[in-house]
Amino acid sequence: MAQNLVLALVGGALLRVSALSTAYLNYVRPGFRAPLVAAGVILFALGVFGLVQEWRRPYPPSGEAATRRRSHGPRVAWLLCLPIVAVFLINPPALGSFAAARDQRPQPRPAGGYGALTGDAPTAMPVGEFIGRAWSDGGRTLAGRRVKLTGFAVPSEHKGQWYLARMRLRCCAADAFPLKVAVLGVPAPRPDTWVEVTGAWVPVPYDRLPKGTAAPALTATALAKVARPAEPYE
Amino acid sequence: MLPWVFAALAGFLLIGNLLLSPHLTAPAVTTWSTIFVTICVQAIPFLVLGVTLSAAVTAFVPPSFFERALPRRPYAAVPVAGAAGLVLPVRECASVRVAARLMAHGVAPPAALAFLPASPAANPVVLVATAVAFPGEPLMVLARFGASLVVAVLAGWAWQVLGRPVPPRVTTAPPVPEGATRRAAFLAAVRHDFLHAGGFLVIGGLAAATLNVVVPRSWTTSLGEVPWLSVLVLALLAVVLSVCSEADAFVAASLTTFSPTAKLVFLVVGPMVDLKLIALQAGTFGRAFAARFVPLTLTLAIVVGVLVGRVLL
Numbered sequence A: 001m002a003q004n005l006v007l008a009l010v011g012g013a014l015l016r017v018s019a020l021s022t023a024y025l026n027y028v029r030p031g032f033r034a035p036l037v038a039a040g041v042i043l044f045a046l047g048v049f050g051l052v053q054e055w056r057r058p059y060p061p062s063g064e065a066a067t068r069r070r071s072h073g074p075r076v077a078w079l080l081c082l083p084i085v086a087v088f089l090i091n092p093p094a095l096g097s098f099a100a101a102r103d104q105r106p107q108p109r110p111a112g113g114y115g116a117l118t119g120d121a122p123t124a125m126p127v128g129e130f131i132g133r134a135w136s137d138g139g140r141t142l143a144g145r146r147v148k149l150t151g152f153a154v155p156s157e158h159k160g161q162w163y164l165a166r167m168r169l170r171c172c173a174a175d176a177f178p179l180k181v182a183v184l185g186v187p188a189p190r191p192d193t194w195v196e197v198t199g200a201w202v203p204v205p206y207d208r209l210p211k212g213t214a215a216p217a218l219t220a221t222a223l224a225k226v227a228r229p230a231e232p233y234e
Numbered sequence B: 001m002l003p004w005v006f007a008a009l010a011g012f013l014l015i016g017n018l019l020l021s022p023h024l025t026a027p028a029v030t031t032w033s034t035i036f037v038t039i040c041v042q043a044i045p046f047l048v049l050g051v052t053l054s055a056a057v058t059a060f061v062p063p064s065f066f067e068r069a070l071p072r073r074p075y076a077a078v079p080v081a082g083a084a085g086l087v088l089p090v091r092e093c094a095s096v097r098v099a100a101r102l103m104a105h106g107v108a109p110p111a112a113l114a115f116l117p118a119s120p121a122a123n124p125v126v127l128v129a130t131a132v133a134f135p136g137e138p139l140m141v142l143a144r145f146g147a148s149l150v151v152a153v154l155a156g157w158a159w160q161v162l163g164r165p166v167p168p169r170v171t172t173a174p175p176v177p178e179g180a181t182r183r184a185a186f187l188a189a190v191r192h193d194f195l196h197a198g199g200f201l202v203i204g205g206l207a208a209a210t211l212n213v214v215v216p217r218s219w220t221t222s223l224g225e226v227p228w229l230s231v232l233v234l235a236l237l238a239v240v241l242s243v244c245s246e247a248d249a250f251v252a253a254s255l256t257t258f259s260p261t262a263k264l265v266f267l268v269v270g271p272m273v274d275l276k277l278i279a280l281q282a283g284t285f286g287r288a289f290a291a292r293f294v295p296l297t298l299t300l301a302i303v304v305g306v307l308v309g310r311v312l313l
Helices: A002-018 A030-055 A064-071 A075-090 A097-102 A127-135 A137-142 B002-019 B027-060 B063-069 B074-087 B092-104 B109-122 B124-133 B138-161 B181-213 B217-224 B227-241 B248-254 B260-272 B275-285 B287-312
Strands: A147-155 A161-168 A177-184 A194-201 A217-225
Touching (some): A002 A030, A002 A075, A030 B181, A075 B027, A075 B181, A097 A147, A097 A161, A097 A177, A127 A177, A147 A177, B027 B181, B027 B248, B063 B092, B092 B109, B092 B181, B092 B275, B109 B124, B124 B138, B124 B248, B138 B260, B227 B260, B227 B287, B260 B287, B275 B287
Antiparallel strands (some): A147 A161, A147 A194, A161 A177, A194 A217
């Protein structure tokens, strides 16, 4: 009985984050929805099927001791209630400024090979692309251009600046690392506020960065609060 | 009594949702819970797939199949058994049962012992999970596959060379289900294995989230700078956590401050030697056997893992 209930609950919790809401986007890559729904359906069905079977067999068929032993699943299975409690009680959000601020490693240097930007209006681009353009080919593609970046605010340890950040996933939120751009010239919003920053790259090519620089910098001319995007990660 | 426990749990969740949730918003708490839930959510589909296939193999593939497939001579049978272990998705605990059944049917113990670590360490489901956990790093998948196969074959041969120090004591072969009961056995195995592996997955998720959020980053970073120490720490972590092989790649991926070699050792050691397997092997084959076989596989796994990591990663 306990086994089947735990199975049904785990399946239900999986379906809640994958099929019934978009919470799974906070944890895994968007393409992973189908396997999550499938696993949720299988576990839920297995649990419910087992419960129905037990319901239809009210009397133990071969001695009470045997039934009792069989119905005792592995003890460690009780731990599966913990993620269920976490999902229903905390409803874990996407990683934000706490995780981004903890990771102090410098941004990885990208390979480059970006095309030239065209048009007069500020170009909207992912934070990762901005870092890539700034730190490859001497930042040529960003020189004299204005860009628009969307991300959440992270406080900085240096005065007069803050970070605009987006988390990047490799497999899932467990190995996420922050893409950060230092923002100068506008007051820092509250941590975790989602904003759109318009501005220009502070032209310091990768080879001439002062030692210990963690992220490329941007001088902002405009700052606007925006709604959190449906896909919080890049 | 149980229904009441669950009724209490459901009530707790409903009331807690209203009363507690507004207060559980400290950034450290939510970040910890996000990483914890992520590891569970990301790994469970692979767990379901692995458990289902493993239960199918143990319920529907008869031991006589292995007897026919394996060469008679022990030295030749070891690599074949190891390779069979890599192809057939049999999980940790089930592979102990399968190995015991093989020995009871007269397969040479070294061959059965090569199957024992090979199958859970690098079967197709595990390799797909590893590829998903390390996207863009196909060498990690290759390194895991190669190192696991080498360790399995070396362990089998070492057992043969050392003159089979202690014969594994197989008292009773677990019964092979027949006919109509096979389906029931299959479902029972899926249910049991998922709950068992899921419990250990939760332990792994708790440890990974805690390492990521509670332990100061500077500690793990400075640990990662001493190569041999980080290898030993992750080997020990693999032994203690006992995360099953379909899920351990996601725990390894979350240990972002450790070197790729240390992560590889974590992935090679985990499915071969951990606390639950030691207990299971001691119970199935006898203490004297486990006291020799466990240190042998652990040493081989660490050494081979480090060497392969040096070359490939």
